[in-house]
C-alpha cells in the first residue's frame with residue numbers, strides 16, 4: 001500500500017514537471033479577439049440588429065471599429081466594415097474565407113448543391129464553371145441581344161400607353177416582368193407566363209429572398225428553435241420550398257418531354273446530366289438547384305439595380321438631364337438605342353457605378369472562415385461567420401470623402417474602380433474566388449434598358465411620401481435589398 005502511494009506521488013510530481021512548460025504556455029498564450037459590443041447572456045448581440053442589418057452593423061462599427069466580433073446567440077460573427085479589412089479577407093486570406101455560412105433556412109431552400117451557397121470545394125468549382133461556360137461568357141451574353149431588345153420594346157409599349165393616357169404606371173412591376181422574361185427566355189427557352197401550368201408568383205419569389213436573409217433563431221440559440229415554429233418560419237420555408245419545387249420540376253419535365261432540339265441553359269444542364277464523362281455527377285436535384293440559382297439570383301439582383309437607378313435619377317434631375325443629353329446625342333435617331341450605341345455612353349456607366357455604391361443589391365456579403373487566421377493582429381477561429389458590409393464600406397467617409405452619402409456619379413470620373421472587386425472600397429459584386437459571375441450578364445440588360453427609358457421619356461412621380469415630387473428611399477428586407485414600396489411613375493414621351 002505504501003509503495004502504491006509513494007509511486008502515485010512520484011508519478012504526479014514527474015507529470016507536473018513535464019507538463020509545467022505546456023501549462024504555462026496555455027495560460028500565458030492569450031487569444032486576442034477583435035472589439036465586441038456588450039452582449040446579453042444567451043442572445044448575445046441579436047438585440048442590436050434591426051430589420052436592416054447593414055444599417056445597424058454600420059452604426060455599431062462606428063463605435064467598435066472596422067473589424068468587430070459579434071455573437072448571434074452562440075455563433076461568433078465577424079463584421080468587416082472597411083476596405084482595408086475587406087482586402088485582407090477577400091484577397092490576402094481569400095481561400096480561408098471562401099466558404100459560405102448556411103442557415104437552416106438556406107439549407108432547406110438550397111441544400112448547398114447550387115453555386116451561391118455551396119461549400120467551397122470541387123462541386124462548387126465545377127458547378128460555377130458550368131454556369132460561366134454555358135451562360136455567362138461575353139460571347140454568350142452578346143448572343144442574347146435580340147431577346148433583350150424584344151422584351152425592352154414590349155415594356156416601352158406599355159409605358160407609351162401610360163404616357164398617352166397621362167396615367168401613372170408601376171415601374172417596379174414592369175421591371176419584374178422584364179427581368180423575369182429576359183432571364184427565362186435565355187435560361188429556359190421561353191417566358192413561362194401563367195400558361196402551360198408552369199407559373200411562380202412574384203410574391204413567392206420575394207418571400208424566397210426574404211427567407212434567404214432571415215435569422216432563424218434556432219440556428220443561433222438552439223434551445224429557442226421552437227420560436228421559429230411558433231412564428232411560422234418553418235412553415236413559410238416549407239411552403240416556399242414546395243412551390244419552387246413544383247415549378248422547377250414542371251420546367252424540367254417539360255424539357256425532358258420536348259421532342260425538338262433546344263439550346264437553352266436547362267437543355268444544356270440536362271445533356272450534362274446524361275453525359276457520364278463530366279467532372280461532377282449532377283443528379284436531378286442538383287440540376288434543379290443550379291437552375292434556381294440562375295433564374296432567381298439573376299432576376300432579383302438585376303431588378304433591384306434597375307429600380308434604384310430610376311429612383312436616384314428621379315431624385316436628381318440634373319443627373320437625369322446630363323444622362324438624357326448624352327444618350328440623345330449618341331443615339332440621335334428616333335428608334336431603339338442599340339447595345340453598340342450604349343458602349344459609347346460614359347455617363348451611363350458612372351450613374352450605374354454610383355447606384356451600386358449607394359445601393360448594393362447584396363449589402364452584406366456572407367462568408368464563413370474555414371481555418372484559424374490572424375487578421376489585423378486579432379485571432380479569429382475557424383467556423384466564425386463573416387459579414388462583409390459592402391453597404392458600409394461604400395459609404396465610408398474615410399475613403400469616399402465627406403459627401404460619401406451623396407449621389408454624385410461624377411466622383412467615379414477620376415477613380416479607377418471597376419466592377420470586378422479589385423479595389424476593396426468598391427465591392428458591389430464581391431471579390432476573389434466567390435465573386436459574382438453574373439456581372440456582365442446583369443449590366444448588359446441594365447445598361448440598354450436604362451438608355452432606352454431615359455431617351456424616350458421624361459419622368460416624374462406624382463407626390464412622394466415626403467410631400468415632394470421625389471421617390472422615397474425606403475428599403476425592403478431580405479438578402480437582396482430592393483425598394484420597400486413599388487416605384488409608381490408618370491412617363492411622358494418626348
Ligand code: HEM
Nearest residue numbers: 115116298301302305361362429430431434435436438442
Ligand atoms: C446587379 C446585379 C448583381 C449583383 C449586385 C450581384 C451581387 C453579388 C454578390 C455581392 C455576390 C457575392 C460575392 C462574394 O461573395 O464575393 C454574388 C454572388 C453570385 N452571383 Fe451575383 N449579382 C448580380 C447579378 C447576378 C447575375 C445576373 C447572376 C447570374 C446570371 C449572378 C449569379 C451569382 C452567383 C452564382 C453567385 C455566387 C458565386 C459564388 O459563390 O461563387 N449574379 N452576386
